[in-house]
Structure formats: structure tokens, C-alpha cells
Amino acid sequence: MLLAEGHAYCGVRSVEVSPDHKLLAYSVDVMAYQTYDIYIKDLNTNTINRAVEGYDGTIVWGRDAETLFYVTQDAAHRSHKVWSHLMGAPQSDNTSLFTEDDEMLFADLLKTSSGRFLGVQYTVEHWQNELLISTNRDGDVNFKLMSVPLHIVLDKQKAAQNSQWTPVFSYDPTVKVESVICFESFFVLNGRQDSLTQRWICGDSNNSTWHRTRLNMPETIYSLGTAKNVEYATTKFRYTYSSLTTPVQTVEYDFISNKTVILKETLVPYYNR
Known part of the structure; x- marks a missing residue:
């Protein structure tokens, strides 16, 4: 699979295997703007689905393969809000966990x-x-x-x-x-x-x-x-x-x-x- 095929630019930031080793999450930017989408690949069936659109590229799995966490950006392109995503659920159902309101700071994740x-x-x-x-x-x-x-x-x-x-x-x-x-x-x-x-x-x-x-x-x-x-x-x-x-x-x-x-x-x- 060639991620860059058909795109003038393609950047991959994070590649993370789920704790049960069944799923692969990776982030891709095709606009050269450091705004990424999360794709989930099933390592057994090789099927790929886009799970999250428009975020900063950070991926952290939870304690299982059901939940992953990511960070979105504000209008100034500052990473400021942490979200959780449940596998199979639409992005509109994702839960906001933390917001950094101070514009001098940015939010990041670490397990x-x-x-x-x-x-x-x-x-x-x-x-x-x-x-x-x-x-x-x-x-x-x-x-x-x-x-x-x-x-x-x-x-x-x-x-x-x-x-x-x-x-x-x-x-x-x-x-x-x-x-x-x-x-x-x-x-x-x-x-x-x-x-x-x-x-x-x-x-x-x-x-x-x-x-x-x-x-x-x-x-x-x-x-x-x-x-x-x-x-x-x-x-x-x-x-x-x-x-x-x-x-x-x-x-x-x-x-x-x-x-x-x-x-x-x-x-x-x-x-x-």
C-alpha cells in the first residue's frame, strides 16, 4: 500500500500498534499543513478505516484496543484539546477530556x-x-x-x-x-x-x-x-x-x-x- 500515491505531499507522524496487537493506528497528512487524519488497519483482515479527521498527529492507545486518545488544534494551529475515541463510533460521538485554555501553552499526551x-x-x-x-x-x-x-x-x-x-x-x-x-x-x-x-x-x-x-x-x-x-x-x-x-x-x-x-x-x- 502506497500512502503517497495520488498526493503531491504525504507525511506520517505516528504509527502505533494496539495493546492486543490486532490493530494498527497511524496518522497521515496530505496537505503539508501538519493536520492529520487517523487511520485504523485491522492486521488480520488488512481492512483500513479512517477514524478521526483533522488533528495534530498524536496517537495514544488506552489499556485495550477499544479506545484511543488524540489531540486537536485551535484556529491558531495550537494543540489544545484532548479527546477519546471508541473504536467503531463516529467522530461526532468522541469525548472531550481536557482543554488547555492558556494560549501560551499547548496540550500533549504521554502514557x-x-x-x-x-x-x-x-x-x-x-x-x-x-x-x-x-x-x-x-x-x-x-x-x-x-x-x-x-x-x-x-x-x-x-x-x-x-x-x-x-x-x-x-x-x-x-x-x-x-x-x-x-x-x-x-x-x-x-x-x-x-x-x-x-x-x-x-x-x-x-x-x-x-x-x-x-x-x-x-x-x-x-x-x-x-x-x-x-x-x-x-x-x-x-x-x-x-x-x-x-x-x-x-x-x-x-x-x-x-x-x-x-x-x-x-x-x-x-x-x-
Whole structure:
């Protein structure tokens, strides 16, 4: 199937397989205006149906193959409204879940690694019995990581008070907190320190004290990235590493053994390091 056939322009933004691996959702823009339509392909029958028209290209599946979530734009082309779509229902029956009215901000979607929660506006991850929140509240411009017990979040009255938010680590103005990647038994804090991208391996000791360990790199100047980490119930974290003298490597860190293994290194012709 050629999506671009018959069109002067064709852009695909998101391609997402449903949790049961039976449906494929993808977004297509044929007007070069970054306004997309969602198409659903049945992977058993190969039939394709257009489910949603005129949105920003974001696709997030729910916990099953019955519901997906997307974001539409306002007249200024600002992503501002989050919707849910039930498979087989017309777009007119879709439910509006959230609207960002502040024209200085835009709405985006992110599903936690556990697959249980869908977040809007804040960067939030689900880890064990906590939600981990990256926030710049209290004037902490480099962001900090805070936690809130899951049972508090599920209590609407208590959640609205924000009184149960506690720092995971004390705010450090020399550390720029960027994101969190959660696994079943540990989580990875992504950020910057000393002008370099860093990765901290984090967890809790006896369910009372948080700890973090910065991954050591073999060279003083380097570049780090995050590789694909699709398994949640794992003790291993993959990232990419490179430097002025080291080609791009895919590296795997083992949380249990505290060891790293180079899985792959990009071949550079005629370069002998």
C-alpha cells in the first residue's frame, strides 16, 4: 500500500500498534499543513478505516484496543484539546477530556511505562506505588523530581490539594531534570550536569530512602541518548553513547549486576580506533 500515491505531499507522524496487537493506528497528512487524519488497519483482515479527521498527529492507545486518545488544534494551529475515541463510533460521538485554555501553552499526551495511566500537561510516570512528577514548582527552574502516593492520586479530593507531593531528591540547581524512564524494579533519571547529558539509576532502599547512582562514562567528553526500552519488567536499560573518537554504540546496563555491555557499535569505514 502506497500512502503517497495520488498526493503531491504525504507525511506520517505516528504509527502505533494496539495493546492486543490486532490493530494498527497511524496518522497521515496530505496537505503539508501538519493536520492529520487517523487511520485504523485491522492486521488480520488488512481492512483500513479512517477514524478521526483533522488533528495534530498524536496517537495514544488506552489499556485495550477499544479506545484511543488524540489531540486537536485551535484556529491558531495550537494543540489544545484532548479527546477519546471508541473504536467503531463516529467522530461526532468522541469525548472531550481536557482543554488547555492558556494560549501560551499547548496540550500533549504521554502514557506511563506501566501502561496504566495517561498524563496531560505535566511529565508524570508511574512507578510501583508512586507517581513520579517532573516539575518546576516553587521556582526550581531546573526542575526537580517529586513523588506522590498512588492512593492519594486516586482520591480526587486529596489529589487536588497537592499537599502529599514530596521531593524524591533534594533540588540541585546544578542538575537539569529532563525526564524519567520507569521499569518494574528501578527507574532512570535523564538530565544534564557539568554541561553533559547524564543518566542516574534510581530506586528505593527498604521502601523508605531513595537512592541514585550516576552512570560513569569511559571518556570525559561524550554524547548520550536513550535507546528503545520496550520491556517494563526487566532489569536492563539501554542507551546510546558516542564521542569524538567513539562511533555510536548501543549500550545495555544491568541493574542487578551494575555492569554495562556494548551491544552494537556503528561501523565507520577506514577508521581504526
